[in-house]
Amino acid sequence: xxxxxxxxxxxxxxxxxxxxIADYLANIEPYPVLSQVKPGEIRRSLPAAAPxxxxxxxxxxxxLDRVLLPGITHWQHPGFFGYFPSNASPPAILGDLISSGLxxxxxxxxxxxxxxxxxxxxxxxxxxxxxxPAHFRTDGPGGGVIQDSASSASLVAxxxxxxxxxxxxxxxxxxxxxxxxxxxxxxxxxxxxxARIAGLGTAGVRIVDVDPDTLxxxxxxxxxxxxxxxxxxxxxxxxxxxxxTTSTTAIDPVPAIGEVCREHGVWLHVDAAYAGVAAICPxxxxxxxxxxxxxxxxxxxxxxxxxxNFDCTVAWVADRTPLLGALSILPEYLRNAATSxxxxxxxxxxxxxxxxxxxxLKLWTVIRWYGAEGLRAHIRTGVELARELAGWIAxxxxxxxxxxxxxxxxxxxxxxxxLSPADADQATMRxxxxxxxxxxxxxxxxxxxxxxxLRVAVGAAATRREHVERAxxxxxxxREALAAGR
Ligand SMILES: *Cc1c(COP(=O)(O)O)cnc(C)c1O
Numbered sequence: 001x002x003x004x005x006x007x008x009x010x011x012x013x014x015x016x017x018x019x020x021i022a023d024y025l026a027n028i029e030p031y032p033v034l035s036q037v038k039p040g041e042i043r044r045s046l047p048a049a050a051p052x053x054x055x056x057x058x059x060x061x062x063x064l065d066r067v068l069l070p071g072i073t074h075w076q077h078p079g080f081f082g083y084f085p086s087n088a089s090p091p092a093i094l095g096d097l098i099s100s101g102l103x104x105x106x107x108x109x110x111x112x113x114x115x116x117x118x119x120x121x122x123x124x125x126x127x128x129x130x131x132x133p134a135h136f137r138t139d140g141p142g143g144g145v146i147q148d149s150a151s152s153a154s155l156v157a158x159x160x161x162x163x164x165x166x167x168x169x170x171x172x173x174x175x176x177x178x179x180x181x182x183x184x185x186x187x188x189x190x191x192x193x194x195a196r197i198a199g200l201g202t203a204g205v206r207i208v209d210v211d212p213d214t215l216x217x218x219x220x221x222x223x224x225x226x227x228x229x230x231x232x233x234x235x236x237x238x239x240x241x242x243x244x245t246t247s248t249t250a251i252d253p254v255p256a257i258g259e260v261c262r263e264h265g266v267w268l269h270v271d272a273a274y275a276g277v278a279a280i281c282p283x284x285x286x287x288x289x290x291x292x293x294x295x296x297x298x299x300x301x302x303x304x305x306x307x308x309n310f311d312c313t314v315a316w317v318a319d320r321t322p323l324l325g326a327l328s329i330l331p332e333y334l335r336n337a338a339t340s341x342x343x344x345x346x347x348x349x350x351x352x353x354x355x356x357x358x359x360x361l362k363l364w365t366v367i368r369w370y371g372a373e374g375l376r377a378h379i380r381t382g383v384e385l386a387r388e389l390a391g392w393i394a395x396x397x398x399x400x401x402x403x404x405x406x407x408x409x410x411x412x413x414x415x416x417x418x419l420s421p422a423d424a425d426q427a428t429m430r431x432x433x434x435x436x437x438x439x440x441x442x443x444x445x446x447x448x449x450x451x452x453x454l455r456v457a458v459g460a461a462a463t464r465r466e467h468v469e470r471a472x473x474x475x476x477x478x479r480e481a482l483a484a485g486r
Contacts, residue, residue: 032439086304087308102358105355123144129375136316219256240271277379324349389458389471389472408458428454
């Protein structure tokens with residue numbers, strides 16, 4: 001039987017694990033980026049029942065190599081161009097390890113004052129690094145909080161918006177009137193999910209048309225839709241504007257949308273999950289135009305492109321009162337002098353779950369290791385490589401580039417002469433599948449104007465120019481092979 005792991009055993013296995021991770025990151029290139037296993041393959045390689053007797057830790061590490069690695073899609077691979085990046089970095093890994101080591105549950109200030117106060121400091125730091133307004137800072141009327149995901153941030157924003165729009169009635173009586181949420185066809189699916197969770201239902205989600213070229217929300221359509229809903233007796237609760245949509249990184253016109261929200265007192269949430277962190281570079285700060293003037297809440301994900309291991313979404317509100325009104329409940333077993341005294345932040349009131357991890361540690365280790373300079377260099381590398389790739393695509397008549405491409409995502413479509421749109425889309429999907437089966441890269445697709453386009457999202461920490469060049473060479477070769485019927 002294994003007793004608790006002794007400090008000496010932990011030291012030994014801990015070193016093995018850190019060595020394992022360092023070797024993995026140093027030697028990641030030979031792995032196929034996209035896992036090539038079939039459904040059920042990993043499960044079948046694992047015992048159906050848990051062991052009765054404890055096992056040596058070395059056996060676990062051996063299975064990590066033998067069984068699990070083939071089933072890993074390598075998000076940190078320099079050839080990973082799918083979805084959006086999900087950056088990990090050694091300082092973030094170490095920060096997360098310290099969080100695990102402390103084993104702190106930071107639901108209240110009193111359950112670990114440092115967990116709360118470090119979080120306050122790093123979210124305020126990040127607000128300043130991104131050029132966000134002073135009222136988002138904790139010493140102002142608002143404040144920031146680390147959530148597990150942008151999806152949670154959207155849900156929490158919607159709950160605060162409903163609280164404000166209903167004068168607190170929703171918290172007391174539930175949803176009794178018809179509240180509406182405004183999104184575009186390009187808005188992330190988590191907003192519709194938030195509407196369902198909050199009791200608005202899919203019927204409460206109003207979809208605003210986008211500009212057919214830029215795919216950005218059309219503010220005049222928003223104005224018309226809100227007027228129609230008001231006339232029909234609905235209560236417009238929240239508009240979600242997106243800075244950098246998931247499909248193509250379209251940027252909704254936040255200032256114009258904000259004007260419409262202000263006219264009707266509607267909460268404006270800005271979802272900048274992927275793109276928001278780019279504002280750390282002064283030359284990209286324009287992505288947040290209008291946020292300072294109009295946003296009631298704003299969220300961005302350091303866990304995508306800012307070198308901080310999942311999960312780490314930072315969400316800010318301009319005014320914390322409706323948020324706390326929507327989510328604070330104080331049962332007897334959580335009562336304590338610090339909370340009652342009102343001089344501390346209890347982040348449990350800023351999120352859906354009660355319990356919370358010490359996530360601030362990894363953001364702190366990342367910001368301190370890289371400094372603002374290092375973080376800017378990483379963002380700039382992605383943007384420059386993507387710009388270069390876009391140039392190659394634009395110059396090649398066998399491909400059509402989707403514009404605009406404001407950050408590090410490039411969308412494009414191969415041209416298939418002589419094929420109908422439907423057949424061309426099928427050929428594009430086949431091209432993608434062949435590329436992804438090749439192992440050297442992984443890219444994903446979306447649809448623009450109902451046509452399939454490929455997405456190359458640059459931004460993994462390991463990606464250098466040579467990897468983007470190689471990806472482009474492979475894309476061209478495979479397209480030619482397919483077009484020639486090979
Ligand atoms: C990725 C993304 C999300 C979802 O992020 P999670 O943190 O995984 O919930 C939401 N909105 C946009 C615009 C995104 O790109």
